[in-house]
Amino acid sequence: MSTNQSQRKSSPSQSHRSRLYLGYLCSIFTFSPQICAPFSLSLSLSAFPLGFWNSTTMRKPCCDKQDTNKGAWTKQEDQKLIDYIQTHGEGCWRTLPKAAGLHRCGKSCRLRWINYLRPDIKHGNFGxxxxxxxxxxxxxxxxxxxxxxxxxxxxxxxxxxxxxxxxxxxxxxxxxxxxxxxxxxxxxxxxxxxxxxxxxxxxxxxxxxxxxxxxxxxCGLSLDLSIAIPSPSPVLEGEK
DNA sequence: AATTCTCGCAACCGCTCACAT
DNA sequence: AATGTGAGCGGTTGCGAGAAT
CATH class of the missing domain: 1.10.10.60 (Homeodomain-like)
Structure with a gap:
């Protein structure tokens, strides 16, 4: 909590607004959230045969959820991840957790590394x-x-x-x-x-x-926004 | 001092894309 | 061409912490 404390209480928080969205969706179908929730629950549990969920309607989990930690990373976990990547390099996030001795989902490891642990990350306020x-x-x-x-x-x-x-x-x-x-x-x-x-x-x-x-x-800005186009492909880097 | 409110950020979730088979 | 799998992306959520009451 560092900047712009004075700006607080100016408007409903964004997360709050997004939570209201559920109510909004329900209202579209003229259900209140209280009515809508049990309705969808009973549908999901009983209206379809078991095999239905094994088909294309349900994604396979990316890892065994029972075996993975969730939430904030501990210093020990961070160190394990850093040590492993410094030794073996990035790659194959799916197998990394097991190899590194982490009880985490591969996606979680990737995110933790990319967003927080990578040595070239610049922490702190934006200029x-x-x-x-x-x-x-x-x-x-x-x-x-x-x-x-x-x-x-x-x-x-x-x-x-x-x-x-x-x-x-x-x-x-x-x-x-x-x-x-x-x-x-x-x-x-x-x-x-x-x-x-x-x-x-x-x-x-x-x-x-x-x-x-x-x-x-x-305004004193001299920001070069020209986008370098890689020679073989005329597509923006990372563009899909 | 205790409680409530609000915010910021780390982390998660589900989707899409790219690539291999 | 169809299918499966891993990686990456953007939207959303949960929680800790500070401000307000």
């Missing part, structure tokens, strides 16, 4: 230049966090995503900008920050065009 770059890249790329984090050395997609959801989104809203499309929201207060104006597209122009705007330079 102003990083903030500006994230906003500009988001205008250009949308919620493609891995692509965005790829332009921010030492930052992970998870960290960028969290920072966007907890800080930047709110910052844009306060500035009267719709964070989804980076356009000026007429129903919200006018811009207070002149720099923010560079993030708003004029009517009819797309998000990328605003990135070319000279006004960005007036």
């Amino acid at each position: 102003q230049d990083e903030e500006d770059l994230i906003i500009k890249l988001h205008a250009l790329l949308g919620n493609r966090w891995s692509l965005i984090s790829g332009r921010l050395p030492g930052r992970t997609d998870n960290e960028v995503k969290n920072y966007w959801n907890t800080h930047l989104k709110r910052k844009l809203i306060r500035a009267g900008i719709d964070p989804d499309n980076h356009r000026l929201n007429q129903t919200l207060p006018r811009l207070q920050n002149q720099c923010m104006s560079t993030l708003v597209t004029s009517s009819g122009s797309d998000a990328a065009s605003c990135l070319e705007d000279d006004t960005s330079r007036s």
Whole structure:
């Protein structure tokens, strides 16, 4: 808990809003959550033969859940993972936990390494230049966090995503900008920050065009957003 | 001082993609 | 072409901690 404590209590938290979504979904079908929950439970337990769940409708678990720890990682677990990867390198996350002596899912190990333990991770607050770059890249790329984090050395997609959801989104809203499309929201207060104006597209122009705007330079930013295209393939790195 | 509220972040979940067979 | 498997991604959740009451 380090920054922006004063911003608290400004609006319902995002997680709270997402939790409300369940109620919203239920309301679409004119069920209250209280009615909807037992309804879906009884359906899932009794309405289908056992073999049904072995077919394509149900994913196989990625690992044996009974044998895996969940939740926060301990220092011992971290050290085991670090030691193993330093010795054997990254790769084959599915078999890594067993080989490293960890009672964790392979996905969990991968995430822990990539988001926290990797030596080149930059921990700590985001700088102003990083903030500006994230906003500009988001205008250009949308919620493609891995692509965005790829332009921010030492930052992970998870960290960028969290920072966007907890800080930047709110910052844009306060500035009267719709964070989804980076356009000026007429129903919200006018811009207070002149720099923010560079993030708003004029009517009819797309998000990328605003990135070319000279006004960005007036804010002291000189951010090269040209994307290096690997020679054999004209596709963005990590693009799907 | 105790309780409640709110936030931030680490971690999880489920989906999609890429590749091998 | 169809299927299976591993890896990666983005959305969501749970929990600890600080602020407010």
